[in-house]
Amino acid sequence: VKRRGQIVVVLAALWLIAIAVRLFALQVVRHDHYEDKAERQQRTAVELDPPRGTIYDAHGRELAVSVQVDSAWADPSDVRDPAGTARALARVLDLDARDVETLAARLGRKSDFVWVARKLDPPVAQAVRDLALPGIRFLQESKRYYPMRSLAAQVLGYVGTDNRGLAGLELVYDRQVAGRPGRRTLLRDARRGKVVAPGLAFSDPEPGRDLHLTLDATIQHIVERELERAVEERHAKSGSMVLLDPATGAVLAMATYPSFDPNQYGRYPSSRWRNRAIMDAYEPGSTFKLVTAAAALEAGLVRATDVFDCEMGAITLLGIRIRDHKPFGRLTFAEVLAKSSNVGVIKTALLLGDERLFTTVRGFGFGRPTGIDLPGESPGILAPRESWRPLTKAYISFGQGISVTALQLVTALGAVANDGTLLTPYVVAAVERDGTVEPLHPHPEVAGRPLSAATARELRTLLEGVVTGGTGKSAAVAGYRVAGKTGTAQKPVQGGYSRSGYVPSFVGLAPADRPVIVGVVAVDEPQGFAYHGGQVAAPVFGAVARQVLLYRGIRPERLPYAHWPGERPTSGLAVAAAPLRPDHAEEAEELAPRDAVIEVEPAAPVAPAVPLAAPASVLATAPQEPVRAPR
Amino acid sequence: VLAAGYRIVALEHDLRDLAQEERRLRLEASYLASPQRIEQRAVAELHLAAPALEQVIFWEEIK
Numbered sequence: 001v002k003r004r005g006q007i008v009v010v011l012a013a014l015w016l017i018a019i020a021v022r023l024f025a026l027q028v029v030r031h032d033h034y035e036d037k038a039e040r041q042q043r044t045a046v047e048l049d050p051p052r053g054t055i056y057d058a059h060g061r062e063l064a065v066s067v068q069v070d071s072a073w074a075d076p077s078d079v080r081d082p083a084g085t086a087r088a089l090a091r092v093l094d095l096d097a098r099d100v101e102t103l104a105a106r107l108g109r110k111s112d113f114v115w116v117a118r119k120l121d122p123p124v125a126q127a128v129r130d131l132a133l134p135g136i137r138f139l140q141e142s143k144r145y146y147p148m149r150s151l152a153a154q155v156l157g158y159v160g161t162d163n164r165g166l167a168g169l170e171l172v173y174d175r176q177v178a179g180r181p182g183r184r185t186l187l188r189d190a191r192r193g194k195v196v197a198p199g200l201a202f203s204d205p206e207p208g209r210d211l212h213l214t215l216d217a218t219i220q221h222i223v224e225r226e227l228e229r230a231v232e233e234r235h236a237k238s239g240s241m242v243l244l245d246p247a248t249g250a251v252l253a254m255a256t257y258p259s260f261d262p263n264q265y266g267r268y269p270s271s272r273w274r275n276r277a278i279m280d281a282y283e284p285g286s287t288f289k290l291v292t293a294a295a296a297l298e299a300g301l302v303r304a305t306d307v308f309d310c311e312m313g314a315i316t317l318l319g320i321r322i323r324d325h326k327p328f329g330r331l332t333f334a335e336v337l338a339k340s341s342n343v344g345v346i347k348t349a350l351l352l353g354d355e356r357l358f359t360t361v362r363g364f365g366f367g368r369p370t371g372i373d374l375p376g377e378s379p380g381i382l383a384p385r386e387s388w389r390p391l392t393k394a395y396i397s398f399g400q401g402i403s404v405t406a407l408q409l410v411t412a413l414g415a416v417a418n419d420g421t422l423l424t425p426y427v428v429a430a431v432e433r434d435g436t437v438e439p440l441h442p443h444p445e446v447a448g449r450p451l452s453a454a455t456a457r458e459l460r461t462l463l464e465g466v467v468t469g470g471t472g473k474s475a476a477v478a479g480y481r482v483a484g485k486t487g488t489a490q491k492p493v494q495g496g497y498s499r500s501g502y503v504p505s506f507v508g509l510a511p512a513d514r515p516v517i518v519g520v521v522a523v524d525e526p527q528g529f530a531y532h533g534g535q536v537a538a539p540v541f542g543a544v545a546r547q548v549l550l551y552r553g554i555r556p557e558r559l560p561y562a563h564w565p566g567e568r569p570t571s572g573l574a575v576a577a578a579p580l581r582p583d584h585a586e587e588a589e590e591l592a593p594r595d596a597v598i599e600v601e602p603a604a605p606v607a608p609a610v611p612l613a614a615p616a617s618v619l620a621t622a623p624q625e626p627v628r629a630p631r
Numbered sequence: 632v633l634a635a636g637y638r639i640v641a642l643e644h645d646l647r648d649l650a651q652e653e654r655r656l657r658l659e660a661s662y663l664a665s666p667q668r669i670e671q672r673a674v675a676e677l678h679l680a681a682p683a684l685e686q687v688i689f690w691e692e693i694k
Contacts, residue, residue: 051654061661061664062657062658062661063661065654065657065658065661066654067651067654067655067658068647068651068654122655145658147658147659147661147662147665148661148662148665148666148667149665149667151665151666151667187636217665217666218666220666221666221667221670225670478684479684546684547681550684550687553689555689555691555692556684
C-alpha cells in the first residue's frame, strides 16, 4: 500500500511539473506568439472603399456616379438545398438554365465563401433579401452608374467589377478618379459586434477626385439625336460627330453612333465601345481641300478671284488620268472650293509643290495625335515627305493617300475659325477634391500656328461660299452665316477605291464671321443614291448648328420685326406674345408702352426652346399663344 | 471609453448610410433630368416641339 502511495505521489508530482512546464511555455516562452494570436482574433481590419469620383458635364450635371450597393454571397455550409436555392435565386436574378446549374454547383462546394451575384441594383437586392434563403448574405460594394445611359458613352468609358476604369475617361483619369482605400482596425466583442478603441491603426480613405468635363449634356444630346437620325435614315454602318469651341479647343460634344449603355457594356458588341471620332482614321476626300487652299492662300500663290481651267472634268499627270466628280470649265479659286473641283485643287497643289503642302499639312496637325485627353487616339497616316512620289501631292490635295481622324479634321478647321491658331482639344476642364476646383486648362494650349489671321479670315469667306452657293448648301441655317466643306471619300479597297463604299463628311463652323462652334460629321457607308457629303453629312451639321447656336444664345442676323411673332398688326404696340413668367414681369413692365397690359401667368406652360436649360436670354414662344391686346 | 467606441461605430455607420442615400437620390435626379428623357416626355406626352427660329425672341431684340 505504501509503495502504491509513493507511486501516486510521484505521478502527481510529475503531472504538476508537466503543467508548470506547459504553463511556463505558454505564459513566458511563447507569450508573444499567443498575444498576437489573441489580438488577431479580437481585432479585425476593415478596408474602407474610397468613393470613386463623380464625372460632371459643363453645367454640373452628373454623367457618372458611384453608389454603394449590395452584393450577395453565400456560406455553402449553411445552404441546405443548393439546387433549390439556385432555382429560387434564378427567378429574381434572371438567370438561364446553365447559370442555375453553375450556381447550384458553387453553392454545393466545400468552402466558406462564394459569390452569388455582385453589385445588385437596389430593387433586385431587396427581392433577394425577401427570399430569406438560409446561407445567403450581403456585403456592400461600390457600383458605377451612368444616369444618362448611352449619352457620351464612348467618351466616358466604363469600369470593371473591380472598380478600375477600362475605357474612355474612366481609364485615362483612373488614378485621380479611383481614390485610395483607407484601413481601420476595430475590436470585435464576444457577440461579433464591432467597436473602435483608441490607439488602433487608422487611415482615412482618400476619395476619388471629381471630373468636370467640357461636354454639355444638352449639346451632346442634340448631336447624338441628329447623328442617329442620319445614320438610320441612310441605313449607314455608323457615324461620328465632334463639336468644338474654337476659342479654347474644348470639346462640346463627341458622339459615335451606334452607341452602347455603359451601365451594361458587356451586353453590346465591342465594336460599339469604339470612339470612332478619334480611333478610326479614314481618307478625308474633299474636306481636305481646305488644307490645300489654306497653304496656297498663306503662300500668296492664289487669290479668290484667280481663274483656273478645270479642263472639263479630268487632268492627266504622268500618264494618269484623275477625274472630277463633274466637268467644270473655267472657275475662280473661290468656285474651285465651292464646287469642289479636283482638277482645280490639283493645279493649286502643283503651284505649291511638295514642301509647302507637306509643311502646311503637318502644321495643321495631321499625321500625329492631337493630344486630346482620351485613350487610343489614332495619329492618322501621313507618308513622310521623303517618300512622296511625284503624284502624292496631287492626291493629297483632294484628300486621297492620307488618313485622318474626324477629330484631327475638326481641330484643323478650328485653327481656321480661331484666326490661324491650332489648339489642343480637351474633354476634362477641371478636377475637384474637397470643394477645391483645379482647372486643367486655364489657358488654351497652342499646338501651332499654321496660317495667319488674315488667311484664316479669307479662307472662312471662301468656305462660306461652299454653303451659300456650292456643294454644302444643305448645311445652311436661316439667320446664321455657316461656312464649311463637304467631302465624299471612296473607301480604299485592295488595288484601288471602292465604287460602293463611301464616307460622306462635312466640316463646318458657325457663325462664319465670329465662330463659336466648329464641327465635323462623318457617316460610314450610307446606302442608296444619296451618298455625297452635301446630301448626307452637311444637313446634320446644319441641324445641329441651328439648335446649338440658339441654345447658346447666339442672336440670329435678321431684320428687326415689323410685328412681333403672335402680335396683331393692328395694335401698333409691341407686346411679347410669350406668357410672362413672374420673374420677368417687372422687366416687361419697364419695356412695354404705358397702356400695354402685362399679364402674368404663374406657371404658364412655355414650350422649351431647345431641350433643357436654355440660357435665360432666349424666350420661347409657344405656337398658339394668345395675344395680349392693349386696353 | 468602450461605450463611446460603440457609439462612434454606430454614428459612422449612420453617416455612411446617409451619404449613400444622398448619392442614390442625386443619381435618381440626374437620371430624371437627362436631356433624352425630358425631350422624349416633352414630345410624346406634352406634344411640345422645339421652336422655329421665328418663334424665338432674344431680349436684346426687345430692347
